[in-house]
Amino acid sequence: MAPIDAPWAPVDTEVDYAEVERRHPAFRAFGARLGGTPLVEAPGPAGGAAVLAKCEWHNPEGSIKDRVAYALIGAALHEHGQRPVEELRVLEYSGGNLSRALSGLCQGLGIAARFVLSSASPRSLLDTLEERGARFDLVDKDLGFIEVISTALAIAEKEPDWTLLYQHRNSANPAFHARTTGAEIVDALAARPGGRTPDAWVASIGTGGTLIGVLRALRARFPGVRAVGVCPSELPYGSPQPPNGLPKYGGSGGFGHGLKQPFVAAHDAEIEHRNVSYPRCLDLMAEYRDLTGVRIGSSAAANWAVAREIAASLPPTSTVLTVFPDAGTPEEWERIG
Numbered sequence: 001m002a003p004i005d006a007p008w009a010p011v012d013t014e015v016d017y018a019e020v021e022r023r024h025p026a027f028r029a030f031g032a033r034l035g036g037t038p039l040v041e042a043p044g045p046a047g048g049a050a051v052l053a054k055c056e057w058h059n060p061e062g063s064i065k066d067r068v069a070y071a072l073i074g075a076a077l078h079e080h081g082q083r084p085v086e087e088l089r090v091l092e093y094s095g096g097n098l099s100r101a102l103s104g105l106c107q108g109l110g111i112a113a114r115f116v117l118s119s120a121s122p123r124s125l126l127d128t129l130e131e132r133g134a135r136f137d138l139v140d141k142d143l144g145f146i147e148v149i150s151t152a153l154a155i156a157e158k159e160p161d162w163t164l165l166y167q168h169r170n171s172a173n174p175a176f177h178a179r180t181t182g183a184e185i186v187d188a189l190a191a192r193p194g195g196r197t198p199d200a201w202v203a204s205i206g207t208g209g210t211l212i213g214v215l216r217a218l219r220a221r222f223p224g225v226r227a228v229g230v231c232p233s234e235l236p237y238g239s240p241q242p243p244n245g246l247p248k249y250g251g252s253g254g255f256g257h258g259l260k261q262p263f264v265a266a267h268d269a270e271i272e273h274r275n276v277s278y279p280r281c282l283d284l285m286a287e288y289r290d291l292t293g294v295r296i297g298s299s300a301a302a303n304w305a306v307a308r309e310i311a312a313s314l315p316p317t318s319t320v321l322t323v324f325p326d327a328g329t330p331e332e333w334e335r336i337g
């Protein structure tokens with residue numbers, strides 16, 4: 001059986017986050033600092049559409065995955081009910097940012113946290129996890145992210161006292177993006193002089209939670225908006241090639257072997273796909289910093305590249321929306337210089 005189709009029931013419960021916040025002050029404190037991030041105009045092509053980007057490093061732990069950490073822990077605490085919080089032990093796999101966010105949230109709540117990560121994870125992340133008392137296992141990067149997921153699934157099966165959050169299957173992930181990230185974008189567009197109707201929504205695919213969740217909120221208001229998913233050229237969405245250990249831009253990418261992220265596969269007919277290589281992302285990070293004085297991460301650079309391409313094919317009255325998931329790792333900025 002393909003690992004992503006493992007027999008774990010997708011978590012599909014409606015979560016009352018306000019109720020969970022009332023029970024857990026540390027969860028409430030994290031929630032109070034979450035979201036409300038700025039939608040800014042990014043440099044676009046001369047004579048083309050405007051590019052608007054939601055800047056997610058303003059979240060408490062510095063990335064868009066802070067929203068997902070809150071959503072998944074909220075769902076787990078909702079399921080856990082009135083039992084002592086210390087009895088909840090959280091297991092998740094991560095490309096990096098989610099484990100950072102979860103480790104902070106779990107430390108505040110007094111919940112044990114355990115992660116499965118790629119051996120390519122930056123030292124700065126592993127240091128943070130260690131400082132916060134989170135346990136982690138590293139999987140050989142050459143086996144690809146699918147093996148990171150499979151390892152977490154195997155642990156969850158063998159050791160059922162660990163609760164797997166399962167970001168690729170947990171509907172709290174896209175649902176929370178629809179309700180916060182997407183809703184905030186809709187509000188920000190309405191607040192612009194004369195209001196704005198977006199023509200396209202561009203987002204990098206890790207789980208696809210951002211792409212699909214925000215799309216849900218946008219299409220409810222603007223049914224005609226195009227959706228464009230972005231992946232690393234080194235392993236595109238749905239690629240039939242086997243996984244590889246090539247460096248890729250952050251938090252994103254296909255699984256290999258023709259496998260597809262379930263949230264995205266459910267909308268295959270509605271999504272266009274573009275790919276960007278890691279060396280190009282590093283160049284674009286430097287270009288964006290030099291143009292604006294602002295540091296964006298590698299997946300943000302990929303989104304910016306594709307948003308600009310699409311904006312170049314549209315008139316100046318059009319709007320292309322995208323997201324800047326984080327501001328990059330210290331290791332990437334050291335490389336860029």
Ligand SMILES: Cc1ncc(COP(=O)(O)O)c(C=O)c1O
Pocket residue numbers: 063065095096097098204205206207208209210211250251252297299300325326
């Ligand atoms: C830096 C970065 N960009 C993009 C993504 C993709 O987000 P999603 O899982 O919502 O597709 C992630 C996810 O971990 C990420 O860390």
